Amino acid sequence: MKEIFINTVQDFNDYQGMETLHPLVSVVHVENTEHIKECVMHYGLYAIYLKENKGCKLSYGRTPYDFDEMTVTSFAPGQVVNVEPNPDVPFAKFTALVFHPDLLNRTALGRQISRYEFFGYSSTEALHLSAQEVEVFRGVLTMIEQELHRAIDKHTRELIVSNIELLLNYCLRFYDRQFITREEINHSVVKKFIELLDDYISTKALRDGLPTVAYFADKCCLSNGYFGNLVRVETGRTAKDIISDHLLAHAKQLLNDETLTVTMISNRLGFEYPQHFVRFFKSHTGKTPSAYRNALI
Structure with a gap:
C-alpha cells in the first residue's frame, strides 16, 4: 500500500498538481479523472476537506447512512488516515483548505486551536452540510482564496488566519446543529x-x-x-x-x-x-x- 507524507503545503500542492501561492496555506479544487487508489496519508499539517461527491456511503458508529448533502472531514498534524476506494464514488471531487501549524504561531487561533475538537473526529463522524451551510463554507474559503491571489503584504497573514478561524467557528456551529438534528x-x-x-x-x-x-x-x-x-x-x-x-x-x-x-x-x-x-x-x-x-x- 502506498504511503504519502504531507508535511508541508508544497507537499500537498505537488501531490494534487496545484500551484503554491503561499508557503503555509492553500485552497485547492480537485476533480480527479483517475480512480481513487488505496493509500495511507500521513499529515503534518491541518487539512479540511469539503467532499463534493454526492451519494457517499458513510456510517455513524455501526449504522450506515446515505447522505446527499456535502460532507466535511478534518485532519490535524500527526494523524494517519487510510484512504480506501468507494466503488460507488470512484472519482474524487473536493475542495480543500490546508494550513501549516507555523501559520498560527503567536496568534490567538494558535493558542485556541485545541478547542476545535472535530480535528480529532474519525472520518465516519464527518460533518454533513445543508445547501445553505455549503454556501457559507464556500464563501469563507473564497475570501481566503482571494487573499492568496493578492501580493503578500503585512496584512496577509492576519487576514488569512482570521478567516480560517471564522471557518472553524462555523464548523463548530454546524456540528452542534448536527448533534441536535440527530436527536434520536x-x-x-x-x-x-x-x-x-x-x-x-x-x-x-x-x-x-x-x-x-x-x-x-x-x-x-x-x-x-x-x-x-x-x-x-x-x-x-x-x-x-x-x-x-x-x-x-x-x-x-x-x-x-x-x-x-x-x-x-x-x-x-x-x-x-x-x-x-x-x-x-x-x-x-x-x-x-x-x-x-x-x-x-
Missing part, C-alpha cells in the same frame, strides 16, 4: 452509555479500575472527542461528570452495607487507593465516606 440517534448512544456505565461499575471496576470516557466511546464505536461532544449536547453535562455521578451513586448504595469497609468499597468501585476514593467522595458530598455512613445510622 444521540439519545440511543447516551442510553447505551448509561447502561454500559452501570454495568461496568457493578461488574468490571473491581478488576479493570475506574471507568473512563475512552472506554465508553470505543464501545459506542465513536472517537473520544465526538462521543464527549455528543453527550454534552444531548445531556448538558460532560461524560466525565456523568461517570462521577454514577460512581457516587454506587458508592452511597454500597455504604449502606455495613459489612463492607471503606477500603472494600474503594476497591469495588475501581479506585487504586482508598485515599483517592475518600478524596473523591468528600469533594462531591462534603463528607468522608465514614462520616456519610455514620449519618445514616
Whole structure:
C-alpha cells in the first residue's frame, strides 16, 4: 500500500498538481479523472476537506447512512488516515483548505486551536452540510482564496488566519446543529452509555479500575472527542461528570452495607487507593465516606 507524507503545503500542492501561492496555506479544487487508489496519508499539517461527491456511503458508529448533502472531514498534524476506494464514488471531487501549524504561531487561533475538537473526529463522524451551510463554507474559503491571489503584504497573514478561524467557528456551529438534528440517534448512544456505565461499575471496576470516557466511546464505536461532544449536547453535562455521578451513586448504595469497609468499597468501585476514593467522595458530598455512613445510622 502506498504511503504519502504531507508535511508541508508544497507537499500537498505537488501531490494534487496545484500551484503554491503561499508557503503555509492553500485552497485547492480537485476533480480527479483517475480512480481513487488505496493509500495511507500521513499529515503534518491541518487539512479540511469539503467532499463534493454526492451519494457517499458513510456510517455513524455501526449504522450506515446515505447522505446527499456535502460532507466535511478534518485532519490535524500527526494523524494517519487510510484512504480506501468507494466503488460507488470512484472519482474524487473536493475542495480543500490546508494550513501549516507555523501559520498560527503567536496568534490567538494558535493558542485556541485545541478547542476545535472535530480535528480529532474519525472520518465516519464527518460533518454533513445543508445547501445553505455549503454556501457559507464556500464563501469563507473564497475570501481566503482571494487573499492568496493578492501580493503578500503585512496584512496577509492576519487576514488569512482570521478567516480560517471564522471557518472553524462555523464548523463548530454546524456540528452542534448536527448533534441536535440527530436527536434520536444521540439519545440511543447516551442510553447505551448509561447502561454500559452501570454495568461496568457493578461488574468490571473491581478488576479493570475506574471507568473512563475512552472506554465508553470505543464501545459506542465513536472517537473520544465526538462521543464527549455528543453527550454534552444531548445531556448538558460532560461524560466525565456523568461517570462521577454514577460512581457516587454506587458508592452511597454500597455504604449502606455495613459489612463492607471503606477500603472494600474503594476497591469495588475501581479506585487504586482508598485515599483517592475518600478524596473523591468528600469533594462531591462534603463528607468522608465514614462520616456519610455514620449519618445514616
